[in-house]
Amino acid sequence: MESRKRSITVSQLNRFVAALLAGQEPLRNLLVQGELSNVKRYASGHWYFNLKDANAQVSCVMFRQQADALRFKPQDGQAVLIGCRASLYERDGKFQLYVDTMQPLGKGDLHLAFEQLNDKLRAEGLYDVAHKRPLPRFPRRIGIATSQSGAVIRDIINVSKRRYPSCRLLLAPCQVQGEGAAASIASAIRRLNDIPDIDLIIVGRGGGSLEDLWAFNEESLARVVYASAKPIISAVGHETDFTICDFVADLRAPTPSAAAELALPDRVQLLRELESQGVRLGSLLERRLVAAKHRLQRLAANRYLENPYERIADRRLYLDRLSENLERGFRRYNDNQSNNLSRLAARLDALSPLKVLGRGYAMVTDVRNDRPLISVAQIAPKQKLRLHMQDGV
Numbered sequence: 018m019e020s021r022k023r024s025i026t027v028s029q030l031n032r033f034v035a036a037l038l039a040g041q042e043p044l045r046n047l048l049v050q051g052e053l054s055n056v057k058r059y060a061s062g063h064w065y066f067n068l069k070d071a072n073a074q075v076s077c078v079m080f081r082q083q084a085d086a087l088r089f090k091p092q093d094g095q096a097v098l099i100g101c102r103a104s105l106y107e108r109d110g111k112f113q114l115y116v117d118t119m120q121p122l123g124k125g126d127l128h129l130a131f132e133q134l135n136d137k138l139r140a141e142g143l144y145d146v147a148h149k150r151p152l153p154r155f156p157r158r159i160g161i162a163t164s165q166s167g168a169v170i171r172d173i174i175n176v177s178k179r180r181y182p183s184c185r186l187l188l189a190p191c192q193v194q195g196e197g198a199a200a201s202i203a204s205a206i207r208r209l210n211d212i213p214d215i216d217l218i219i220v221g222r223g224g225g226s227l228e229d230l231w232a233f234n235e236e237s238l239a240r241v242v243y244a245s246a247k248p249i250i251s252a253v254g255h256e257t258d259f260t261i262c263d264f265v266a267d268l269r270a271p272t273p274s275a276a277a278e279l280a281l282p283d284r285v286q287l288l289r290e291l292e293s294q295g296v297r298l299g300s301l302l303e304r305r306l307v308a309a310k311h312r313l314q315r316l317a318a319n320r321y322l323e324n325p326y327e328r329i330a331d332r333r334l335y336l337d338r339l340s341e342n343l344e345r346g347f348r349r350y351n352d353n354q355s356n357n358l359s360r361l362a363a364r365l366d367a368l369s370p371l372k373v374l375g376r377g378y379a380m381v382t383d384v385r386n387d388r389p390l391i392s393v394a395q396i397a398p399k400q401k402l403r404l405h406m407q408d409g410v
Contacts, residue, residue: 198232221252
């Protein structure tokens with residue numbers, strides 16, 4: 018009789034398969050390349066996605082602790098190389114890869130992170146020219162956020178002594194490289210913003226690799242620079258180096274020394290400008306004095322200034338002429354009005370009823386009410402009438 022096979026539960030099956038996979042040394046430390054798809058980041062900070070090629074795909078998860086170490090943001094369509102282990106998620110019986118590391122293929126993770134943050138901040142308007150503030154022409158005090166031991170502060174001091182020694186410099190020392198550097202630089206900027214008489218801030222460091230300069234590409238530092246109440250010059254690395262901090266700042270300088278030259282006026286040039294302005298001012302004053310002298314000479318030759326009473330006599334003659342013209346005009350106006358009145362009186366007299374009676378007519382009125390009668394229909398037999406003649410009734 019054939020023995021019966023022993024049955025197992027689904028949980029036992031999944032646990033058995035998971036143990037088999039875990040026991041395979043090659044599956045515990047894999048490097049797998051492919052294209053990301055269905056990338057999702059949950060509130061927990063974990064990333065879930067598929068890794069695929071032309072013929073297959075596999076589910077992947079990257080937990081928050083590993084995901085926080087990424088310098089770029091995974092996106093659909095990116096080609097990546099992941100370090101992972103293969104296992105079975107027992108609850109769902111789902112084969113998946115547990116990802117420890119991820120790096121983009123083609124471009125390094127730092128370059129990709131730079132491009133992604135650059136696009137994000139530009140879209141938010143942090144690079145807009147409208148936000149850039151002008152630098153003060155004659156700063157009284159400049160704050161400098163950099164390392165206290167590097168060449169940057171020495172270069173800025175040398176340029177300041179040469180160009181504009183009356184400007185005071187205040188160093189806010191900070192870490193400019195390595196872990197925690199972005200937070201240290203941001204803290205220095207905040208401290209300088211809290212000092213009322215700081216007119217301008219220079220943020221910078223010397224040259225280096227992309228990794229060395231990475232603190233100036235951190236989003237947290239970019240937002241502190243953007244929010245600064247003081248104008249900021251970014252002077253990071255050499256002329257060919259560009260950082261996110263450069264784009265957000267009010268002005269980018271190719272080097273720290275160039276930043277000092279942009280921030281400070283040139284004393285020698287100012288003295289030359291003052292000398293030139295002095296010459297122009299002297300020439301202008303001389304021209305005005307000559308003009309005033311000529312005017313004074315013209316005034317001195319004026320006959321009214323030599324004999325003021327002659328001016329008064331001329332004014333009196335002018336007033337007499339005005340009085341005579343006014344009187345003549347009034348008489349003319351009065352004559353015209355009198356003539357107009359006579360013509361109107363004659364027209365009114367011609368329309369008078371007495372003129373009609375004078376030509377042989379009479380006006381008939383009713384004796385009872387003295388109302389004029391203008392038709393025989395208004396007269397009754399034996400009615401008493403009153404006749405109005407020119408010289409009586």
